[in-house]
Amino acid sequence: MEIDPDRLAARERYRLLIGCIVPRPIALVSTISPEGRTNLAPFSFFNGVGSDPLTVLFCPANKPDGSEKDTLRNAKPVSEGGTGQFVVNASVESYAREIAASAEELSYGESEFELTGLATAPSLRIRPPRLARAPWAFECETLQVLRTNPGHALGGNIVLGRVVHIHIDDALVDSRLVVDPAKLAAVGRLGGISYALTRQRYDMPPGRDALTRPPPDWPTP
Numbered sequence: 001m002e003i004d005p006d007r008l009a010a011r012e013r014y015r016l017l018i019g020c021i022v023p024r025p026i027a028l029v030s031t032i033s034p035e036g037r038t039n040l041a042p043f044s045f046f047n048g049v050g051s052d053p054l055t056v057l058f059c060p061a062n063k064p065d066g067s068e069k070d071t072l073r074n075a076k077p078v079s080e081g082g083t084g085q086f087v088v089n090a091s092v093e094s095y096a097r098e099i100a101a102s103a104e105e106l107s108y109g110e111s112e113f114e115l116t117g118l119a120t121a122p123s124l125r126i127r128p129p130r131l132a133r134a135p136w137a138f139e140c141e142t143l144q145v146l147r148t149n150p151g152h153a154l155g156g157n158i159v160l161g162r163v164v165h166i167h168i169d170d171a172l173v174d175s176r177l178v179v180d181p182a183k184l185a186a187v188g189r190l191g192g193i194s195y196a197l198t199r200q201r202y203d204m205p206p207g208r209d210a211l212t213r214p215p216p217d218w219p220t221p
């Protein structure tokens with residue numbers, strides 16, 4: 001099948017986007033409104049950008065009425081009416097239900113921390129709290145918001161942030177700061193309402209050395 005994306009409905013494009021680009025890491029983003037109300041929501045259009053400086057991005061799309069999601073309202077720069085700050089909290093198995101529940105569309109100012117019962121812990125460098133249970137959390141200052149279709153339904157927004165502080169559970173890392181993926185037990189998002197676990201893995205060296213290896217002996221626990 002060959003598809004011209006411009007001939008699809010936006011919803012169909014969305015279904016293909018989230019079904020093809022898998023698995024996706026999930027940023028559980030905590031923010032605070034300028035009035036001081038906390039907010040928590042998951043975003044799987046999320047990734048690291050670079051390590052010098054340490055930068056991340058996530059993408060809160062516009063709502064069906066073209067308005068901005070609460071997280072974007074809060075995280076956008078002060079010059080645009082937000083606080084210019086957000087925390088990316090880890091998404092892991094032990095609170096998988098709460099991650100999905102925090103996608104509930106509450107009215108602006110109502111907190112998904114209260115809905116899910118997840119506790120906050122204070123951040124060190126910024127105002128939005130982090131998720132107390134998160135095995136890692138990155139405190140971020142918003143560098144820029146890039147809008148691909150401002151004011152339109154499902155238009156994309158890229159929030160670029162600089163990580164100004166890192167919280168990480170000592171038990172997750174060795175002395176070189178290599179993270180143990182089995183201990184982290186991260187979850188990722190697939191299409192529809194499906195998720196992926198990260199407990200099954202295989203190791204492969206990068207570059208031509210990979211071709212000398214036997215085919216992956218999956219799954220490696």
Ligand SMILES: Cc1cc2nc3c(=O)[nH]c(=O)nc-3n(C[C@H](O)[C@H](O)[C@H](O)COP(=O)(O)O)c2cc1C
Pocket residue numbers: 026039040041042043044045046059060061062069070071072099100102103104105106189
């Ligand atoms: C696992 C998961 C990942 C999601 N990823 C995104 C995403 O990348 N972008 C987006 O706009 N919405 C995403 N959503 C939907 C938002 O979380 C949802 O619209 C949420 O209500 C937004 O909250 P807010 O208005 O408090 O910011 C995702 C939902 C789930 C359950």
